Every structure is written in structure tokens, then in C-alpha cells.
Amino acid sequence: MTYVSIENEVTQLLEGDNIKIQLSVPQLVEKVLARKEGTLSATGAVCALTGKYTGRSPEDKFIVNEPSVAGKIDWGRVNKPISEEVFASLYSKVLQYLKERSEVFVFKGFAGADRKYRLPIQVINEYAWHNLFAHQLFIRPDEEELAGHEAGFTVISAPGFKANPEVDGTASETFIIVSFEKRVVLIGGTEYAGEMKKSIFSVMNYLLPESSILSMHCSANVGREGDVALFFGLSGTGKTTLSADNNRRLIGDDEHGWSANGVFNIEGGCYAKCINLSKEKEPQIFDAIRFGSVLENVVLDQNSREPDYDDSSLTENTRAAYPIQAIENIVEPSVAGHPNAIIFLTADAFGVLPPIAKLTKEQAMYHFLSGYTSKLAGTERGITSPQATFSTCFGSPFLPLPATRYAEMLGEKIDEYGARVYLVNTGWTGGEYGVGSRMKLAYTRAMVQAALEGELNAVETVKDEIFGLDIPLHVPGVPDEVLQPVKTWPDAEAYRKKAQELAAQFRENFQKFTGLAAEIEEKGGPVA
The missing domain is CATH 3.40.449.10 (Phosphoenolpyruvate Carboxykinase, domain 1)
Known part of the structure; x- marks a missing residue:
């Protein structure tokens, strides 16, 4: 036909x-x-089931x-x-x-x-x-x-x-x-x-x-002075938590474009995961689920129709869809200027990446292409220890064009508009998962705030010996000893061995890229 x-x-x-x-x-x-x-939930949201495809x-x-x-x-x-x-x-x-x-x-x-x-x-x-x-x-x-x-x-x-x-x-x-x-x-x-x-x-x-x-899988917000921040990160890295800030207005939570005019939201709503959702942890999302919202695969109490967000019997991937206007403290329309700061979030379960590092343009392109975080033991069948996972440009399932096209555009935007780029590790410190501990949220918030407010622009840094990243020596509200991973491990040699293992996985993942990839890896990848 x-x-x-x-x-x-x-x-x-x-x-x-x-x-x-x-x-x-x-x-x-x-x-x-x-x-x-x-059916209707007690808050007036429509609750629908999606059958075998969740x-x-x-x-x-x-x-x-x-x-x-x-x-x-x-x-x-x-x-x-x-x-x-x-x-x-x-x-x-x-x-x-x-x-x-x-x-x-x-x-x-x-x-x-x-x-x-x-x-x-x-x-x-x-x-x-x-x-x-x-x-x-x-x-x-x-x-x-x-x-x-x-x-x-x-x-x-x-x-x-x-x-x-x-x-x-x-x-x-x-x-x-x-x-x-x-x-x-x-x-x-x-x-x-x-x-x-x-x-x-x-x-x-x-x-x-x-x-x-440049199309981007990220959240975005804007400060009181009009300064714009982008947050990239895979599931479990803290993107939603860290981009929700009472002192900053939300542009969007998931999909954005970066044009010659600045940043704009691609969507008119939010599609939030709601497994283990609570008003205490995520009040904005919790309160947004009201009449007109859509709940997917959320279990309701048969009598009260109250959602049980802790019930994963249907799927871990329970979702809530609602218009962005259901969130307080937003930008309308969802447009803003050029980013002042870009945050790449990772939850490194190997405990070797610094809690915050300043990235050069080439390092930003490298980590953008890598899109690294860790899967933890127990999150998927067969995973018994932390595993490195990579999602190109933090959104590999949705990229029709070669990945280096997006990375090249990111590099051009950084050059043209002078955006500062940071890698923030919300994962483990003092050892890998099971040995060390998760980075304190209060420390991560302090580091992100310092990055967004320009407090790290001129701070003294030290070069990471494995990944070549510039680590700030001082961040307001964070103990100095937390900032350098090698100093948080009881055994420095054990740290170096684990860091080199992760660096090798970065290199192996990067072999799939072509075009500009060799130059990006040489200037932006691990150095040891």
C-alpha cells in the first residue's frame, strides 16, 4: 500500500x-x-494497570x-x-x-x-x-x-x-x-x-x-539570579533529589533542548518513579499526585483506595504522570538561559571516583559518552556484586544518531557559553559497596551548591592519579578528607587496584565509539 x-x-x-x-x-x-x-485513588488520581508489559x-x-x-x-x-x-x-x-x-x-x-x-x-x-x-x-x-x-x-x-x-x-x-x-x-x-x-x-x-x-536526557533548574543548572544521571544517582531545590525553580525533570536561545523543556509534565514514595522524602512528587494525574501499576488499598507506594508486587517500575504545573516553584513557560553549571551524577559502588571533580571540556565529552553508574547486588537477578553500567549520553535507548554527534555538540556548547562541568559521585566512600559507606546526602548537597554558586571556580585542586580529574581541596560544609578517595580508604594500594579496575571498564566500554572518540578518550579518559 x-x-x-x-x-x-x-x-x-x-x-x-x-x-x-x-x-x-x-x-x-x-x-x-x-x-x-x-480506578480512582483516594487523592483523585486515575490508577491503571498495564498488564504484562510494565x-x-x-x-x-x-x-x-x-x-x-x-x-x-x-x-x-x-x-x-x-x-x-x-x-x-x-x-x-x-x-x-x-x-x-x-x-x-x-x-x-x-x-x-x-x-x-x-x-x-x-x-x-x-x-x-x-x-x-x-x-x-x-x-x-x-x-x-x-x-x-x-x-x-x-x-x-x-x-x-x-x-x-x-x-x-x-x-x-x-x-x-x-x-x-x-x-x-x-x-x-x-x-x-x-x-x-x-x-x-x-x-x-x-x-x-x-x-x-542539543537534545538532552536531564533535569534542569534555575536560581534566583537566573543561573541555569543541568543534572544528568541514571536511576539511583540522586538526580530527582538533587535537582529539587526550594531555592531554585524547576525548568523540567527529564528532557530538554539547548538552543541558541538557552535551555527549554521538551515536555509539559513529569513521569516520576513512585516506588517507596513518601511525603517526607519527596513532598513535591507526593503532593502532585491528585485529580487528573495517572498512576501506573500502583497497588491501591481495596477499601480506602490509598496508594501503597511500597508495594512492588506488580513491578518496581511504578509510575506517576502529572502536569508540571502540579509542582510548585516552576518556571513558566519552561524556558531559561544558557547553563552556567552542568552536573554529571554517578553512584560509584566501587568507591573510587571523587565525590566532586571539575571537568575539562574533553573530560565532559568523555563522561557524557560513558554515562557511568553502578548496579548493586540484589537489584537484578544474577548480580551478586557491584557492576559498572554505561548508558551513552545518559540516555542510550533514545538516541537515533551516532553518540559522538551529541558529544561533539556538547563540547561546542561548553566552548560557546562557558558552562562549568562537574562529576559528582553520590555513591560510596572509604571503600567499595559492602565495605565503605554511602556518601552523606548533606555533603553532596553542599558540593552541588558550591558548584552552582561558583564557589569552586578558583578553588585549589589536586589531580586524581587514575582518572586525571581535578579534585577541589576545599568545599564549604564538607570535611577536606572526604574529597580525595585515596585518603578515605584504609589501604591506599587497595584503592589504586580497584580504581584501575574501573578505569579498565571505562576503556573497554569506550571501544564501541567511532569518529571523534579516539581524540576524546586521549584527552578526557583515565590516565593510568
Whole structure:
């Protein structure tokens, strides 16, 4: 089937009597309850279950191998190609499937808070609760914007349509397929709502660099003097905790672009993990989960309907989706100036990286490409001791272009705007996991505050002998002896041995990169 006829099918679909366009939050909540797609929590949030898929399905994600993108995509395990013919056939089947549903829900909005660079999107959903999710996670238009809205990209999500791999050419019943020429994301066979969010992020990770904008998987906030900070970090590094600061306003918690104008949030909402959530530890997230929010796979008490955030019987990956306006102390619109400070967070369970270090541009590019943290024993089946884990640019599953493209852009931005870059280790000190202790949060907060306020700009440093990092000798509020890992270990030689083990793993991981990688490693990687 040709693409012209497919476009006609989309037009016909949106003109059907079963199409519900731009329903309000209360209307969508009513639909969710009437259709028995979910229940209300005691706080008024919609609670939905996603069945057997409680997280993303990376093995089922594809990019259509089209002429205009074939030479640009970094094809491999993350970006797997699928033919135009397979996509066209599945697309037609899904659209026909949706035509036969009694109701289909459409949200029109934007990705990108900077009006100059935003992408108009529409999300077509089989489920009302998925449309509510899209309404809360993406940027919502006002009446004038809605009247002139023309989608530049369309997400079509039909969880009830399951592919037949032998017939449809997929890996399983589930599929997440991006067509850049058709500007469509096609999702089927999975009820996990996060696929919609991350698919648009992947799209923006392709489109934004084409306009010389660095797309980033990070949180961002701004101080009272207009100073902007970016926080990169994988799960467990403290990104959410450290970027939530009562003295700074939140720009966004997960996805951003860095243009010639400054930093802007890609999203209009937050998608927070809520396993073990408590009002004491994370009051902003806890209080944001109210009417209109969406809870995924959170267990509710049968009588009180109170969420039990400590219950992981369905999954550890319990989630809450809510508009960013549910958080106090935010920037509206979600745009700000150029970053003054960039923080790379790692939780080093080997206890060898310094609690804070100043990075050169080349070291920043190296650690950006590495995206290092540790997995701890017991977090996954088969892991009995700490393991190094690397996620390129702190977001490898969502990068369609070669990783060095993003690192090169980061280096250019650092040069152009003079951002200071720091590596902050929130992991172990005085020994590896099981021997040493976790870095005190109060110390980490003091170090981050000193970095953001410029107190480390001229401070005296010492060069780390293994990783070549510049370690400040003094940080207000932190004992000097904590700052140099080798001095916190009872056995200096044992420290050096463990540090060299980790350095070797950095080098091994870096072998997968090409292009600028050799120069970046030479100037920014471990020195011993």
C-alpha cells in the first residue's frame, strides 16, 4: 500500500464519528471510569494497570529504513531497521482496527516549550487513560494554538492490536515503530504508556540536532539570579533529589533542548518513579499526585483506595504522570538561559571516583559518552556484586544518531557559553559497596551548591592519579578528607587496584565509539 493512501486513511480515521478530540481532564477521567480502564485513588488520581508489559520493550522498537534517514541513523541493537513495506502494512491494519473501535481519543499539543523550536504533535489513542497520560505529559495548547494546530508528528497507540510476527515482520506481538518520512510513531501490543513519551523524545533526539539544538536526557533548574543548572544521571544517582531545590525553580525533570536561545523543556509534565514514595522524602512528587494525574501499576488499598507506594508486587517500575504545573516553584513557560553549571551524577559502588571533580571540556565529552553508574547486588537477578553500567549520553535507548554527534555538540556548547562541568559521585566512600559507606546526602548537597554558586571556580585542586580529574581541596560544609578517595580508604594500594579496575571498564566500554572518540578518550579518559 502506498503512503498516499495511508495518509488518506488517517484523514478518514480522524473524521469518524467515534473520534473524541481534545477532551478535558474531567471528561477523560469520566471516560476512564465508564470504560472500566482504571480506578480512582483516594487523592483523585486515575490508577491503571498495564498488564504484562510494565516497562519499555526495547527489543520491539524499530525505525523505518527510509532513504532520507538511512545514512544518518546509528543502526544497531538500539536502532533496528524495519522495511517500508512492513511498516505500511502494519500501519494500514492498525488504522482499520481503530476505525472499528467504539471510541478513539485524540490529543493535540506540542513537544518543546520554546515556541521557535517546538514540534506540533497529535496522539491518537485506543484507551482514554492513555490519552489522559498524553494530555498531562506533553505541552497543552491554548485555544488559539489549538485552532491553528497542524501536527508535525503523530503517535498512534493501539494496545489491543497485537502483531503476528510471522505475518507482520515484527519481533513479537508488540511493536514501536518510528517513520521519520511519514512523521508517525506506531505503537501496538503494549499498554505501557511510557512508550509514547519516550518515542517522542527519540524523535526529538533526531530532529533537534538537525537544527543545531542539543537534545538532552536531564533535569534542569534555575536560581534566583537566573543561573541555569543541568543534572544528568541514571536511576539511583540522586538526580530527582538533587535537582529539587526550594531555592531554585524547576525548568523540567527529564528532557530538554539547548538552543541558541538557552535551555527549554521538551515536555509539559513529569513521569516520576513512585516506588517507596513518601511525603517526607519527596513532598513535591507526593503532593502532585491528585485529580487528573495517572498512576501506573500502583497497588491501591481495596477499601480506602490509598496508594501503597511500597508495594512492588506488580513491578518496581511504578509510575506517576502529572502536569508540571502540579509542582510548585516552576518556571513558566519552561524556558531559561544558557547553563552556567552542568552536573554529571554517578553512584560509584566501587568507591573510587571523587565525590566532586571539575571537568575539562574533553573530560565532559568523555563522561557524557560513558554515562557511568553502578548496579548493586540484589537489584537484578544474577548480580551478586557491584557492576559498572554505561548508558551513552545518559540516555542510550533514545538516541537515533551516532553518540559522538551529541558529544561533539556538547563540547561546542561548553566552548560557546562557558558552562562549568562537574562529576559528582553520590555513591560510596572509604571503600567499595559492602565495605565503605554511602556518601552523606548533606555533603553532596553542599558540593552541588558550591558548584552552582561558583564557589569552586578558583578553588585549589589536586589531580586524581587514575582518572586525571581535578579534585577541589576545599568545599564549604564538607570535611577536606572526604574529597580525595585515596585518603578515605584504609589501604591506599587497595584503592589504586580497584580504581584501575574501573578505569579498565571505562576503556573497554569506550571501544564501541567511532569518529571523534579516539581524540576524546586521549584527552578526557583515565590516565593510568
